[in-house]
Amino acid sequence: MIFGILSAVIQMAAGAVFGLLAGGPIGLLVGAVVGLLVGAVFGWAVTSAGVYAPDARGIVLFVVDHTWSLLNTVVGAIYLVVHLVFGHSLDRPTSAASGRVCVVQGVSPRYATTIGTVCAGSNSGIQRHEDVHIFQARLLGPLYIPLVLANYALFTIAPIWLLYHDHTNAPINRFTRYFEIGVYPHVWNEAIAYRIQGTPPR
Structure with missing residues (x-):
């Protein structure tokens, strides 16, 4: 209590x-x-x-x-x-x-x-991925949310991730996939979490 x-x-x-x-x-x-x-x-x-x-x-x-x-x-x-x-x-x-x-x-x-x-x-299958985000927040403290938001903004308007994105297995062929398959899994906090556990959405 x-x-x-x-x-x-x-x-x-x-x-x-x-x-x-x-x-x-x-x-x-x-x-x-x-x-x-x-x-x-x-x-x-x-x-x-x-x-x-x-x-x-x-x-x-x-x-x-x-x-x-x-x-x-x-x-x-x-x-x-x-x-x-x-x-x-x-x-x-x-x-x-x-x-x-x-x-x-x-x-x-x-x-x-x-x-x-x-x-x-x-759920138990992806909890480790989510725990990475909790660790990231604890590690970076007040910098965490601004850094995540800044990366989302940058990758939305300047999609440099297109240079290394897996276009064969995860094609960006409609507007919603630009964010769901493109921006989202490439921002730094998600990219790290997916490396530790899980497969990015395709």
């Missing part, structure tokens, strides 16, 4: 600081309320599923996720709230002592998506 309470308090404080910087005293109040709401949901999930084990590893992961990687944790917490609003369920057995919050349903039946420490729609 202590991890969940601390998470909610830390996210409320982060919201308050961001709000203060963005909008003065009123921003502080709004940021604190939003941070508390999002943090309370995330804290509930952390406690309910026993996400962080009460050992040295669990403590280290919690500290990293709520300091250096706090931006990723907050964005992941917002992502979790959206899933729960749409009626998706927490996967407690998979989340327990894993250092990640797992949601049974994904954004799409075809893909698992991980943001921060929140992993939605995964």
Whole structure:
């Protein structure tokens, strides 16, 4: 329970600081309320599923996720709230002592998506791939999301990946495949994760 309470308090404080910087005293109040709401949901999930084990590893992961990687944790917490609003369920057995919050349903039946420490729609066959993204976020902290977004933007408007893409086995022959088979598996975070586990979509 202590991890969940601390998470909610830390996210409320982060919201308050961001709000203060963005909008003065009123921003502080709004940021604190939003941070508390999002943090309370995330804290509930952390406690309910026993996400962080009460050992040295669990403590280290919690500290990293709520300091250096706090931006990723907050964005992941917002992502979790959206899933729960749409009626998706927490996967407690998979989340327990894993250092990640797992949601049974994904954004799409075809893909698992991980943001921060929140992993939605995964299964045992691809969990290692998703865990790579959690590690990347913890390693790069506040740089992770901007670097991923920058790579998506770059590869969308300047598709240098076409130079080394496997055109024979994964042809780009319609608009949706440009993103699904082209941009997506070539951005740096996905390319690394696919090298560690999984075959890129074709």
